[in-house]
Amino acid sequence: MIRIEAGMSAKSMIRGEMAVVVYQMGRRIMHMVSDKGYQPIIRALAACVAMGLLSSASLSYAQALNVQKEEDPRRAKNAARVTKEVTPSDDDNGSNDKERVDESFQPKGLEVGKFLFFPLIENDVSFNSNIYSTRDNVKSDLVTKIAPEFRLRSRFSEHSLNITGRVEEFVYKNHEKENHLDANLTADGRYDLSRDWEATGLLNYARQYEDRGSPDAVAGKRPTLTHLYSSRVGSKLREGRMTYAGNMTLDRRIFENVTTSTGSVINNSDRDRTEAEGELSTSYEMFPGYSVVGEVSANRRSYDSNRDDQGFQRSSWGYAARTGIGVDISQLIRGDFMVGYMAQNYEDPRFKDPQGLSVRASFNWTPSKMTVVVPSFERSIQETTTSQVSGSVRSSAGLLVRHELERNVVLTMTTRVSNDYYKGTGQSNWTYEARLRGIWSLAPEYYIGGEAGGRIRTSTVQSSEFKQATALLRFGLRM
Structure with a gap:
């Protein structure tokens, strides 16, 4: 013994x-x-x-x-919640910052059978220096936003189901015609077929008004109301060193007509369309920390109108194929770097089809247990209804830094530089964005926050240029 x-x-x-x-x-x-x-x-x-x-x-x-x-700081017991996120850039606008504070400052929710119910209401007061996102005749205003929200989260031993609903009412102090109501309802879930095999699904409806700074926005007396119906199904299987994944997405986009200041009607129905996309990916772990990854995708974009108001056939199909490496170095850096080829083919022979190099890179660097840094770069083809243009090739580089200053204080800084090149007219837009925001959870039931940011666009078409500065204060109550 x-x-x-x-x-x-x-x-x-x-x-x-x-x-x-x-x-x-x-x-x-x-x-x-x-x-x-x-x-x-x-x-x-x-x-x-x-x-x-x-x-x-x-x-x-x-x-x-x-x-x-060498314990992974993203999973260490005393690590910040911000460092445990797999893909922090999925929420670079900060809508979930209130959920990134320490567990002790999180609401407990209300028990509803096998679910937890989390009600919330937010109130924002913001200043926008250029509400119309224009180069000339710039108008500023104070905007109040009231946003009630609910989340329903499952507590199953396996599988998961979540439902989220949110309504946002925007009230402008001096420009009442900009007042609008946005709404979003999402249901997502995961079904565990086995320990290494899962299936996922998502259904979403979004009622939103188009950003005045969007290149496709029309000069209506009111912003354009849009409806988005989305569905996605996917699956992921892990077998030894191999991982296989697939996703299918179907989006339905509807744009409401608007009137001009003279009373004439701008027809937006020729923008209505259905977008379908499928993607397959695989990765092989060569040795710990390094994987070979590859993915292929195909899409179909079908417009309701055979021809738009200018007589162009905008329906198209496209594809992309990329390969590269996935890394998880020293349990501190993880991400993917992929390059390949992409193309979008339009039915109208007058359009110039965008094609060329496709790049997707994003790295999640955790320099400490309280900080995550995410640099990213992507080159992709974007849909647009700009006159005489088939599609735009977007090259975008960004940086996100999120830090837990205190257990109940989270700071986030985001910057992004992007270039949109419009095939057909040669128009080139450069957009520069930067934002700094913070969330301070005073107790599990309430929090305050603030944000300051700016956006600058330069273009070969002067009418597309603008400068905009924003600042806001936020107060939230939850259970």
Whole structure:
């Protein structure tokens, strides 16, 4: 029997246990051999085996210590919630910042059977220096936003189902025609087919008014009301070093007509369309921390109108194929760098089809347990209804930095530079954006926040240029 003395180290315990095992094995072997002439050889062999086993135990213990020392800071118990996110850039606008504070400052919710119900209401007061996003005749205003929200989250032992609903009412102090109501309803879930195989799904409806700064926005007396119906199904399977994934997305976009200041009607129905896309991807882990990844995708964009108001056929189909590497270096940096080829083919022969190099890169760097840094770059083809243009090729580089200043204070800085090149007219837009915001959870039931930002667009078409500065204060109540 092994006695464990007070203060005995784990390394000493392991060596003690191994020594006893080796001693017992040696005695059994000695009894099995009757010829005493073999005993010196056996003793020597036993000593060598003992030394090897003890050395192996010491090495294993050292490796275990190293693993503990190199514990992933994103999963460490005292790490910030912001560093545990798999894809922080999915929410670079900060709508979920209130959920990134420490667990002790999170609401507990209301129990509804197998679900938790989280009600919330936010109130923002913001200043916008250029509400119409124009180069000339710039107008500023104070905007009040009231946004009630609910979230329903499952508490199943496996699988998951979440439902989120949100309404946002915008009230302008001096420009009442800009007042509008946005709404969003989303249901998403995951079904665990096995430990390494899952299926996911999403349904979404969004009622939103088009941003005045959008290149496709029309000069209506009121902003354009849009409706988006989205659905997505996907699956991911992990088999040893291989990972397979697939997604199918179907979007339905509807644009309401608007009137001009003279009373004439701007027809937006020729922008109504259905977009379908499928994507397949796979990755192979060559050795720990490095994987070869590849993906292919195809899409179909079908407009309701065979021709738009200017007589162009805007329906198209396209594809993209990319390959590259996925990294998870020293448990501090993870992400993908992929390059390939993309193309979009339009039905109208007068359009110039955009095509060329496709790039997608995003890295999640966790320099400390409280900070995450996410640089990204992407080159893709964007849909547009700009006159005489088939599509735009967008090259965009961004940087997101999120830091937990205190357990109940989260700061986020985002910057982005993008270029949109319009095939057909040669128009080129450069857009520069920067935002700094913070959220301060005073208690699980309420929080305050603030944000300051700016956006500048330069263009080869002067009428598309503008400068805009924004600032806001936020107060939220939740349960």
